[in-house]
Amino acid sequence: MRDTFLPFSRPSITEDDIAAVGEVLRSGWITTGPRTAEFELRFSERVGCAGAVALCSGTAGMHLVLNALGIGPGDEVITPSMTWVSTVNLVVLAGATPVFVDVDRDTLMVTAASIEPRITPRTRLIVPVHFGGAPVDLDPICELAAARGIAVVEDAAHATGTRYKGRPIGQRGTAIFSFHPIKNITTGEGGMVCSDDEALLERIRRLKFHGLGVEAFDRQTHGRAPQAEVLEPGYKYNLTDMAAVLGIRQLERLEALNRRRTVLADRYRSRLADVEAVLPLGTPGYDHDHAWHLFVVRLDTERAGMDRDRFMRRLKEHNIGTGLHFRAVHLQRYYLESAGTRRGMLPDTEWNSDCVCSLPLFPDMSVDDVDEVVNAIEDVLGS
Ligand SMILES: *Cc1c(COP(=O)(O)O)cnc(C)c1O
Numbered sequence: 458m459r460d461t462f463l464p465f466s467r468p469s470i471t472e473d474d475i476a477a478v479g480e481v482l483r484s485g486w487i488t489t490g491p492r493t494a495e496f497e498l499r500f501s502e503r504v505g506c507a508g509a510v511a512l513c514s515g516t517a518g519m520h521l522v523l524n525a526l527g528i529g530p531g532d533e534v535i536t537p538s539m540t541w542v543s544t545v546n547l548v549v550l551a552g553a554t555p556v557f558v559d560v561d562r563d564t565l566m567v568t569a570a571s572i573e574p575r576i577t578p579r580t581r582l583i584v585p586v587h588f589g590g591a592p593v594d595l596d597p598i599c600e601l602a603a604a605r606g607i608a609v610v611e612d613a614a615h616a617t618g619t620r621y622k623g624r625p626i627g628q629r630g631t632a633i634f635s636f637h638p639i640k641n642i643t644t645g646e647g648g649m650v651c652s653d654d655e656a657l658l659e660r661i662r663r664l665k666f667h668g669l670g671v672e673a674f675d676r677q678t679h680g681r682a683p684q685a686e687v688l689e690p691g692y693k694y695n696l697t698d699m700a701a702v703l704g705i706r707q708l709e710r711l712e713a714l715n716r717r718r719t720v721l722a723d724r725y726r727s728r729l730a731d732v733e734a735v736l737p738l739g740t741p742g743y744d745h746d747h748a749w750h751l752f753v754v755r756l757d758t759e760r761a762g763m764d765r766d767r768f769m770r771r772l773k774e775h776n777i778g779t780g781l782h783f784r785a786v787h788l789q790r791y792y793l794e795s796a797g798t799r800r801g802m803l804p805d806t807e808w809n810s811d812c813v814c815s816l817p818l819f820p821d822m823s824v825d826d827v828d829e830v831v832n833a834i835e836d837v838l839g840s
Contacts, residue, residue, distance in 0.1 A: 458776060459775070459829055461776065463777050463817050463822075464817065465816065465817045466639040468638045469707075469710070471706075474707070478699055486698060487698055489696060492702040493697070495701070496644075496702075497509045497510065497649070499708055500704070503711070506653060507655060510649070511648070511701060512647070512649065512650065512694045513696055513697075515543070515633050515635030517692070518634075519544050519612070521660075521664045524551075525660040525664065528551050530553065532551075533580045533581065534553055534555055534556065534581065534583075535580060536548070536583075537558060537560050538557040538785040538798075539565050539586075539783055539810065540783060541612075545786045556575050556577075557575075557786070559805050563738060563739030564588065565809060566586065567586070568597070568598075569594070569598045569600070573601060576605060581607065582610060583602050584609075586612040587626055588615060589750050589751040589752075589753050592616060592620070592626055592741065594741065595611070595630075610632070611626065611627075611633070612632075613633055614633065614648075615640070615751065617642055618641055641714060641715060641718070642704065642711055663688060665692060665693075666695050667693060668688055670688045718818060718819075718820060719747065724824050725816065725830075725831070729754065734756060735756060735757070735834060736754060736755045737752070737755075738755075751782055752818040753813055754815075754816060755809060758811075765812050768837065777817065778817060779817070780814075781814065781815065782813065783813070785806050787802065816830055
């Protein structure tokens, strides 16, 4: 057994990253400024999108997009329940109604076929989620939405570096990325909205900083013009330069970080092929580059003779950390008690919700670490 604990995720931070943050701290300008502008520019160049706005989280990005699209009471937003709670919470907080669609049992992603029957005259927005580093099958979803005049906003929190049919996620349409510490690149906390809709980006730039008609940082005044006034009530969702410089440095290493994730994921896949009670996610059949944000497996609880929670506890006793992506949103207490959801409405989501488990996967892990995880799994299942 390992003598040190292996967490399920750990950010990759180099001495150069730390020095770059130190430089910002010493510069006299630590909040939104030149480093944030540079991060937005570099990120949009990499993704190939028309423009990008950096924010303090992915959730902040989703909040501002919902706001900018005017989503509110009477509106329906189509989303998987197999997602992080943030999007669904925001839909409810906006007074709109989340409409859940089931996911593919093996990729955990929605399809145009699962979405279509849930469209009503009230549907305003579809939020597909790129899951675990794989891209959702976007083309049919975008065609369906365009034909009905419905907006699409991609949850790309898991998809920094993911490509779909040769195109980076975020290049077209509107996509929201996250830089939370477990994501493929991190700024501590942070997010980015990429869009080819210039008017939407302008609105988000305004809403992210009190609704003032200016950025927090103005090159002329080397600060914020004190005369700036409120054009509409806004929020306080800007990213700091301390965080942005970390994003710039991480972005430079993105390809290498994701290559490393791929090596580790390949090792898991070959080792786990012999472990019958543990079933990795399927990868999509269409052309894509996987960012391997997560390595999610499903426990065959009958074969294993234990439930998922016990499996996770037993791995922890072997010094192996695990994650849970995700517990279905519609089965969480508020939604069951107050939003009229119930068990049975989304069979493939629910089956996965009960047996998914994310194994350790981060760039600073070694192939030996992967082997130790699989050995521990074999141990736990054998006993
Ligand atoms: C992490 C995550 C988010 C939210 O991102 P934050 O930056 O933590 O606000 C949204 N959706 C999914 C699927 C995520 O995993």
